[in-house]
Amino acid sequence: MVKKTVYFDNAATSWPKPEGVYKAAEIYLRGSGASPGRSSYTQAIQVERQVFETRERAAAFLGAARPEEIIFTLNATDALNMALKGILEPGDHVVYTSLEHNSVNRPLHSLCHHRQVTATMVDSDPTGFLNVQEIANAVNPQTKLIVCTHASNVLGRVTPVKEISRLAREKGVYFLIDAAQTAGSVEIDLQDIKPHLAAFTGHKGLLGPPGVGMLYVRPGVRLRPWREGGTGSRSEEDRQPEMMPDYLEAGTMNAPGLAGLNAGLKFIQETGIPAMARHEQGLVQKLVAGLREIKQVQVFRPPGNYPSTAVVSFILKGLDCGEMGHLLEHYYGIMCRTGLHCAPNAHRTIGTFPQGTVRFSLSYFNREEEIDYALQAIREIARGLQ
Amino acid sequence: MVQKCYFTFPTTHQAIRAEKVLLKTKKEFKVVPVPREISSSCGVALCCTPGEAEGIKACLESEAVIVEGFYTLEEKVSAGLLSFLRGREKRGE
Numbered sequence: 055m056v057k058k059t060v061y062f063d064n065a066a067t068s069w070p071k072p073e074g075v076y077k078a079a080e081i082y083l084r085g086s087g088a089s090p091g092r093s094s095y096t097q098a099i100q101v102e103r104q105v106f107e108t109r110e111r112a113a114a115f116l117g118a119a120r121p122e123e124i125i126f127t128l129n130a131t132d133a134l135n136m137a138l139k140g141i142l143e144p145g146d147h148v149v150y151t152s153l154e155h156n157s158v159n160r161p162l163h164s165l166c167h168h169r170q171v172t173a174t175m176v177d178s179d180p181t182g183f184l185n186v187q188e189i190a191n192a193v194n195p196q197t198k199l200i201v202c203t204h205a206s207n208v209l210g211r212v213t214p215v216k217e218i219s220r221l222a223r224e225k226g227v228y229f230l231i232d233a234a235q236t237a238g239s240v241e242i243d244l245q246d247i248k249p250h251l252a253a254f255t256g257h258k259g260l261l262g263p264p265g266v267g268m269l270y271v272r273p274g275v276r277l278r279p280w281r282e283g284g285t286g287s288r289s290e291e292d293r294q295p296e297m298m299p300d301y302l303e304a305g306t307m308n309a310p311g312l313a314g315l316n317a318g319l320k321f322i323q324e325t326g327i328p329a330m331a332r333h334e335q336g337l338v339q340k341l342v343a344g345l346r347e348i349k350q351v352q353v354f355r356p357p358g359n360y361p362s363t364a365v366v367s368f369i370l371k372g373l374d375c376g377e378m379g380h381l382l383e384h385y386y387g388i389m390c391r392t393g394l395h396c397a398p399n400a401h402r403t404i405g406t407f408p409q410g411t412v413r414f415s416l417s418y419f420n421r422e423e424e425i426d427y428a429l430q431a432i433r434e435i436a437r438g439l440q
Numbered sequence: 441m442v443q444k445c446y447f448t449f450p451t452t453h454q455a456i457r458a459e460k461v462l463l464k465t466k467k468e469f470k471v472v473p474v475p476r477e478i479s480s481s482c483g484v485a486l487c488c489t490p491g492e493a494e495g496i497k498a499c500l501e502s503e504a505v506i507v508e509g510f511y512t513l514e515e516k517v518s519a520g521l522l523s524f525l526r527g528r529e530k531r532g533e
Contacts, residue, residue, distance in 0.1 A: 055533055380473055393473070
């Protein structure tokens, strides 16, 4: 078995990217290079058109009614901070789940300690299943917001966001989705799910470069901007302009990142999420079946058919998962993530806290041979442990 | 029992600074994920043999690299597995 280079860390950052993503960023940097929205010479307008096109494409892709509902951010963490800190006031209560990433846990912790917000965490079951009734039970008269990930980054299981959204509307509270793990891998139709807010990142399933993300803000939802400054509009006024998207987009944008994101979105639109998901889920099934044949391996993926992302968490009994990650990388060239994956409560729920798991996260660009190779590597390591 | 030493750091920034400093020397070390039994603020550590540890410690101190912790652990990977993996590596597999 010749040592290969295998990238299984797509839930952190997808790689490789479609060819068009590399080209789009290069074309911007070499060819136009100007600030969008600030000047009116031809080259600057060209960049503005490209930002507009990206916004339009993202809105259509995600099912937003209008492009202005999509705000460009640095990543999902940035979008989640904008949403949580822009909407929660002293005295407000928020409901969140044990599947959340630290990009939700930590802003909430800070809001609870410094802005007199209170929070209730609803546990999933060990398979990552969320009971919507338990979320309903956690809502009280002070509740302003429910925030929930669209899929656990440890278990991959997709959460029932449509039902949670319906519950939020019934209870008269806002609903924020963290779609960092799902956008690009699972179909998302914002008109159908009807959240008030949704956070996305460009560098995972959307196949763009790191440093670009998005926040969907439904019309009528008013956030306090936590970043104010130059927008290129209403420059005579000290006050932040209230028109979207300028209201929440102060400062020069990551235009090469957005050019790359546009190309990533285009690739997904042309290939189609169903075809991409079919390929990814085929690989996941092969991987899970192979892992289950190795007796020292425990896979954290419950049997049964439910929508999920291409994330597989497992442990090899008798070997620290950090050590396992190191052996896989050093001797086999397999790159993956080990530990808690910034989601400590999910690991408490499945009983792998604090040691964590080994996580393989796959993409459309992974191949069946890579799964065979990885399974062979794990079999060899497992045999050596005996 | 074979022992291995680990230096941990408060941030990945300091860990990479440590690597940069040590690459200028002839000291032998590896950048590795932090073993789970060690509590550390950042996910990567420097690993070396007990024989190298003192020299590395002095070198990091002299360059004011901020080290969070220092640990000596027993090699958890069995000698059999290690010799198999090293054999693979030697054969260029």
